[in-house]
Amino acid sequence: MNKRIGFIATSGIRAQNQELLKLGLTLPGFVERSKVIASLPSLSLLTLAGMTPSQFDVEYMEVADLKSAPELPDRFDLVAITSLSAQIYEAYKIADLYRARGVPVVTGGLHVSSLPEEAQQHCTSVAVGEGEALWPEILADFEAGQLKASYEQSPRGTFDLRVAPMPRFDLLDPEKYNRITVQTARGCPHRCEFCASSILLTPKYKIKPVGKIIAEIRAIKSIWPRPFIEFADDNSFVNMSHAKDLLRALARENIRWFTEADINVSRDDEMLALMRDSGCQQILVGLESPRPASLDGIELNGNWKVRQQDRYKAAIEKIQSFGITVNGCFILGLDGDTPEVFDDVLRFVRQSGLYEVQVTFLTAFPGTPLYQRLKRQNRIIEENAWDKCTLFDINIRPQNMGVDELHNGFLKLVKQLYSEEETQTRRRRFRERLKTSPNFGLGARKQLKIRAGIGELGCGVALVHTDCEVEVGDPNGNRTRAAAVKGRCPNR
Numbered sequence: 081m082n083k084r085i086g087f088i089a090t091s092g093i094r095a096q097n098q099e100l101l102k103l104g105l106t107l108p109g110f111v112e113r114s115k116v117i118a119s120l121p122s123l124s125l126l127t128l129a130g131m132t133p134s135q136f137d138v139e140y141m142e143v144a145d146l147k148s149a150p151e152l153p154d155r156f157d158l159v160a161i162t163s164l165s166a167q168i169y170e171a172y173k174i175a176d177l178y179r180a181r182g183v184p185v186v187t188g189g190l191h192v193s194s195l196p197e198e199a200q201q202h203c204t205s206v207a208v209g210e211g212e213a214l215w216p217e218i219l220a221d222f223e224a225g226q227l228k229a230s231y232e233q234s235p236r237g238t239f240d241l242r243v244a245p246m247p248r249f250d251l252l253d254p255e256k257y258n259r260i261t262v263q264t265a266r267g268c269p270h271r272c273e274f275c276a277s278s279i280l281l282t283p284k285y286k287i288k289p290v291g292k293i294i295a296e297i298r299a300i301k302s303i304w305p306r307p308f309i310e311f312a313d314d315n316s317f318v319n320m321s322h323a324k325d326l327l328r329a330l331a332r333e334n335i336r337w338f339t340e341a342d343i344n345v346s347r348d349d350e351m352l353a354l355m356r357d358s359g360c361q362q363i364l365v366g367l368e369s370p371r372p373a374s375l376d377g378i379e380l381n382g383n384w385k386v387r388q389q390d391r392y393k394a395a396i397e398k399i400q401s402f403g404i405t406v407n408g409c410f411i412l413g414l415d416g417d418t419p420e421v422f423d424d425v426l427r428f429v430r431q432s433g434l435y436e437v438q439v440t441f442l443t444a445f446p447g448t449p450l451y452q453r454l455k456r457q458n459r460i461i462e463e464n465a466w467d468k469c470t471l472f473d474i475n476i477r478p479q480n481m482g483v484d485e486l487h488n489g490f491l492k493l494v495k496q497l498y499s500e501e502e503t504q505t506r507r508r509r510f511r512e513r514l515k516t517s518p519n520f521g522l523g524a525r526k527q528l529k530i531r532a533g534i535g536e537l538g539c540g541v542a543l544v545h546t547d548c549e550v551e552v553g554d555p556n557g558n559r560t561r562a563a564a565v566k567g568r569c570p571n572r
């Protein structure tokens with residue numbers, strides 16, 4: 081009889097800030113993001129399941145599945161868990177329960193790789209580094225009954241995405257998700273002080289072959305014929321040549337997609353046209369702040385962010401002129417922020433024409449240079465309060481304002497940004513500008529056929545993005561809706 085491995089994901093982060101959660105009930109632009117953040121299947125666990133030999137049976141579960149079960153599933157011989165920082169204590173609780181029953185537990189991911197000693201108190205084994213590089217050894221030791229306490233990739237970041245396994249998307253129930261993730265690249269050329277992403281696992285930017293990416297998308301389409309894909313990259317399209325090859329291939333796949341990128345994509349009209357024609361619904365851009373003083377020093381390699389600030393408005397206008405909405409992300413509580421920053425953000429959002437906006441608190445994730453610096457400066461309010469690493473809870477002492485000033489200013493800004501009037505004004509301005517854009521509609525070149533339930537979206541068709549869905553309109557005024565979502569994922 082095959083041994084059974086349970087892959088358990090603690091996806092979905094709930095903010096602790098009750099005032100923000102209450103606001104989410106009434107503010108249309110804040111509902112999805114304030115209640116549950118990053119509600120995505122765990123691509124890392126699906127990938128490990130994909131490289132697990134056939135002599136093992138595998139099962140994928142979310143923590144919500146465990147909570148709805150009458151009792152803890154007892155059918156596993158080995159449990160593998162990954163978690164974001166905000167839910168790590170829940171992951172540890174699950175690990176403790178399984179270990180008490182004699183079931184070995186392996187944990188990994190960004191949080192565990194940053195704090196392996198903490199995780200070892202709750203798990204049989206910890207995996208430090210890229211999971212693909214460690215999983216074969218872990219399985220071999222498990223079969224031999226000789227699991228080690230720690231498995232560490234050395235040197236870090238050496239896994240080659242050219243041999244990346246196919247994730248087991250077939251383990252998912254697509255009815256549970258409004259998007260599914262695919263990774264096209266790993267790492268980032270920038271090194272932002274606050275960033276808790278794959279840069280903690282790999283020091284270099286790596287790309288996955290286009291053929292592998294398309295194969296993964298087709299595997300998803302076998303369970304969800306016209307999926308909404310989120311590219312789980314920290315910074316897509318850094319390698320322009322690879323990106324264009326990918327976009328040309330995507331245009332033939334009839335999908336909708338969302339990704340995160342920096343403003344450099346605005347420099348290349350061909351890139352933007354390919355994004356438009358391949359189903360891109362929105363890109364999320366980490367603007368961080370409209371203030372040079374606040375941006376100064378947050379990117380550690382070459383102060384890249386502050387050197388781009390004067391291009392922000394032009395970049396937003398260019399990207400959106402191709403019918404691709406921009407979700408601009410801002411961090412409140414940066415060292416250069418003063419109490420005036422809230423008005424500065426509101427003013428910038430209005431002037432720039434941003435279609436969507438996300439505001440978060442500066443968050444010190446474990447393993448980041450920011451966490452190390454603030455700890456030295458005694459500016460972490462509560463040690464080990466990982467459940468506040470949601471982006472919507474404060475656990476740092478700002479440099480140029482009080483904690484209450486940061487909290488109250490943030491609440492006021494949220495009420496303004498996500499009010500019905502502000503939200504509708506942003507959408508209306510986007511639609512109005514798109515009507516006269518030479519990069520969209522009848523004047524746009526090489527519109528490819530992209531189906532969205534009412535026919536072909538070609539010249540003369542407008543995509544109007546609403547809060548959690550895409551409204552598609554044809555020249556005759558007909559409308560249909562398709563699911564879409566957005567959001568910046570904390571330490572994915």
